[in-house]
Amino acid sequence: MERRVVITGMGIYSCLGKTLDEVRDSLYTGKSGIIFDPVRKEMGFRSALTAKLDEPNLKGVLSRNQRVYMAEECKYAYVATKDALDFAKLDLDYLEKNTVGLLYGNDSSADAVVKSVDTMREKKDTTLVGSGAIFQSMNSTVTMNLGTLFKLRGINMTVSAACASGSHAIGLGSLLIKWGLQDVIVCGGAQEVNPFSIGSFDGISAFSARESEPTKASRPFDRDRDGLVPGGGAATVIIEEYEHAVKRGAPILGEIMGYGFSSNGDHISSPNVDGPANSLKMCLEQSKMNLKDIGYINAHATSTHVGDTNEAKAIYNVFGDVRVPVTSTKGQTGHEMWMAGASEVIYSMLMMKNDFIAANLNFENPDEDSAKLNICGERTSAHFNTFLSNSFGFGGTNSTLIVKNL
Numbered sequence: 001m002e003r004r005v006v007i008t009g010m011g012i013y014s015c016l017g018k019t020l021d022e023v024r025d026s027l028y029t030g031k032s033g034i035i036f037d038p039v040r041k042e043m044g045f046r047s048a049l050t051a052k053l054d055e056p057n058l059k060g061v062l063s064r065n066q067r068v069y070m071a072e073e074c075k076y077a078y079v080a081t082k083d084a085l086d087f088a089k090l091d092l093d094y095l096e097k098n099t100v101g102l103l104y105g106n107d108s109s110a111d112a113v114v115k116s117v118d119t120m121r122e123k124k125d126t127t128l129v130g131s132g133a134i135f136q137s138m139n140s141t142v143t144m145n146l147g148t149l150f151k152l153r154g155i156n157m158t159v160s161a162a163c164a165s166g167s168h169a170i171g172l173g174s175l176l177i178k179w180g181l182q183d184v185i186v187c188g189g190a191q192e193v194n195p196f197s198i199g200s201f202d203g204i205s206a207f208s209a210r211e212s213e214p215t216k217a218s219r220p221f222d223r224d225r226d227g228l229v230p231g232g233g234a235a236t237v238i239i240e241e242y243e244h245a246v247k248r249g250a251p252i253l254g255e256i257m258g259y260g261f262s263s264n265g266d267h268i269s270s271p272n273v274d275g276p277a278n279s280l281k282m283c284l285e286q287s288k289m290n291l292k293d294i295g296y297i298n299a300h301a302t303s304t305h306v307g308d309t310n311e312a313k314a315i316y317n318v319f320g321d322v323r324v325p326v327t328s329t330k331g332q333t334g335h336e337m338w339m340a341g342a343s344e345v346i347y348s349m350l351m352m353k354n355d356f357i358a359a360n361l362n363f364e365n366p367d368e369d370s371a372k373l374n375i376c377g378e379r380t381s382a383h384f385n386t387f388l389s390n391s392f393g394f395g396g397t398n399s400t401l402i403v404k405n406l
Contacts, residue, residue, distance in 0.1 A: 162393025167341025295384025
């Protein structure tokens with residue numbers, strides 16, 4: 001029999017909160033984490049909008065020798081992962097004595113690279129860059145640090161798949177557990193929030209220019225959307241083989257029923273309809289669930305014109321007149337990019353466990369395609385037992401997950 005995969009722990013460091021309870025309350029009240037950042041305006045940004053997030057202070061938590069290897073996103077990931085492991089009742093003694101894997105989504109470490117290059121150019125001496133620079137600047141910086149800090153001895157790999165990175169990490173982890181190659185895997189996604197990491201996005205006018213109303217700038221599926229807002233942080237989920245989790249008395253939150261993936265094979269930045277639709281279809285087929293079994297869809301929708309339009313078309317092409325409630329939590333968080341696929345699983349789980357669907361913030365006027373979906377513009381009281389989460393990324397990479405309540 002195919003092994004079952006369950007979620008036994010969650011942790012998050014987000015613009016909506018630094019604990020699961022804080023994030024749940026923010027989702028419920030419709031709090032936005034978006035601000036105007038004057039520093040970005042001074043740097044020449046077209047749009048100075050961003051999610052507000054402070055770096056964790058890890059002094060007294062980790063030694064200086066440990067902290068020196070950590071880039072900004074590693075700090076977020078450490079806090080989220082520590083909380084997730086505690087939730088799952090996995091202490092350091094267990095981690096040292098058992099094989100636990102690590103798959104984490106990340107696709108940049110720009111701040112560390114910029115600082116190293118600035119030092120080399122200014123000082124003309126590479127020895128002054130510092131011993132930690134190489135480990136901060138590599139794309140695998142998160143898994144390098146988490147693997148060593150938590151003594152993880154299973155698979156150790158960074159999943160680099162643009163804005164689908166966090167979702168693919170969870171999906172690939174679920175396959176390894178189903179196939180019997182691992183029993184427990186730490187999965188997640190992290191995104192740096194510094195200006196250097198997203199300056200190039202601003203340069204192609206990807207961001208909303210609604211600077212006078214920061215909390216109304218991210219408008220997934222709304223007719224008047226004008227671009228995304230960058231966000232970030234980190235989110236970690238612990239996934240585990242069902243019998244293994246039961247045997248050790250772990251808390252079991254939900255079961256990963258399906259993982260679908262596809263590539264658009266098309267334009268590098270403009271999404272199409274068929275790729276996302278294929279990911280949805282594959283996930284539903286793998287889950288062996290019917291359309292009417294899905295109680296909620298957490299859409300990828302980032303508040304861009306083409307992206308939201310094509311996702312709405314893809315969802316409608318697959319679900320038709322089965323009017324499943326749909327929202328994008330990015331109206332509150334902005335686009336958390338490499339983190340989003342993992343954080344949105346947590347957001348959806350918190351809603352499912354607390355019988356509500358958070359409002360699709362700033363959804364005031366549908367367009368031709370979003371009007372065909374059942375988009376919740378207001379918070380809705382709803383009991384549902386299964387959700388589907390979409391994550392799509394540059395280069396045409398698509399990932400879809402289905403999770404069932406347990």
